[in-house]
Amino acid sequence: MPVETLSKDEEKAQFLVTDSHFSILNALRRAIITNVKTMAIDDVTIYSNTSSMYDEILAHRLGLIPLKTFPELEKSKKEVVFSLKEIGPKVVHSGDLKSSDPDIVPVYDNMVIVSLKLGETIELEAKAKFGDGSEHTKFTPAHVFYHFYPKIDIIKENVKNAAQIAAKCPVNILEAEGGKLSVKKGQLSKCILCKACEEFAGEDVIKISSNNKKIIFEMESWGQLSLKQIIDEAFDSLVEEAETVKQKTLK
Numbered sequence: 674m675p676v677e678t679l680s681k682d683e684e685k686a687q688f689l690v691t692d693s694h695f696s697i698l699n700a701l702r703r704a705i706i707t708n709v710k711t712m713a714i715d716d717v718t719i720y721s722n723t724s725s726m727y728d729e730i731l732a733h734r735l736g737l738i739p740l741k742t743f744p745e746l747e748k749s750k751k752e753v754v755f756s757l758k759e760i761g762p763k764v765v766h767s768g769d770l771k772s773s774d775p776d777i778v779p780v781y782d783n784m785v786i787v788s789l790k791l792g793e794t795i796e797l798e799a800k801a802k803f804g805d806g807s808e809h810t811k812f813t814p815a816h817v818f819y820h821f822y823p824k825i826d827i828i829k830e831n832v833k834n835a836a837q838i839a840a841k842c843p844v845n846i847l848e849a850e851g852g853k854l855s856v857k858k859g860q861l862s863k864c865i866l867c868k869a870c871e872e873f874a875g876e877d878v879i880k881i882s883s884n885n886k887k888i889i890f891e892m893e894s895w896g897q898l899s900l901k902q903i904i905d906e907a908f909d910s911l912v913e914e915a916e917t918v919k920q921k922t923l924k
């Protein structure tokens with residue numbers, strides 16, 4: 674199953690997988706979404722809240738703030754508590770949360786929690802715990818999906834409205850240099866198979882389809898874990914599940 678990295682930075686990666694079946698990649702996608710554990714705020718005690726935001730919404734917002742996670746801490750069952758005490762006027766951000774552990778902090782400091790007007794107060798304590806996406810989506814470590822590799826057949830290159838056809842592409846991978854319609858060099862994999870160009874120009878000009886033997890697997894971390902940690906943890910969980918099935922079926 675050859676895997677080629679099409680693009681990669683700290684948060685996002687795009688892989689091209691050939692000679693595989695989408696069910697294998699779907700198993701990996703599901704393992705990432707539901708099996709990989711991260712930390713998130715789960716229990717909030719509100720001592721004071723005179724803001725216009727209901728307690729429940731406030732607690733829900735806190736739960737959705739991604740927290741830096743260290744998988745090895747799970748075994749220690751260490752409790753991490755965040756405290757927040759603010760008075761308005763102030764826009765309260767994730768960076769205002771004070772953590773009992775300097776390593777477990779919000780991934781992003783600039784997420785707005787609540788806007789306090791003059792004199793409004795907020796005081797709370799929030800406990801974070803480990804969990805996975807099967808319990809609540811707030812524990813999911815990444816946005817992950819796959820799609821088949823695009824195939825673009827330009828049937829008529831020289832058409833009067835080539836520039837208009839190219840302008841229909843939402844990801845800007847088509848060009849119309851000298852009235853000749855083409856796909857920009859090295860940009861084919863960015864096609865999102867929306868068919869906007871085909872619907873506008875007609876199938877007799879441009880035909881969009883996909884190559885089912887090549888699959889693009891994309892993931893974007895929410896920041897709790899690195900991409901490598903997410904993939905490692907997901908594969909470990911799949912191996913563990915396969916072992917369980919093996920043991921049960923061999924009984």
Ligand code: SF4
Pocket residue numbers: 825841842843844845846847863864865866867868869870871881
């Ligand atoms: S299918 Fe959509 S993304 Fe792909 S080339 Fe056409 S307009 Fe662009």
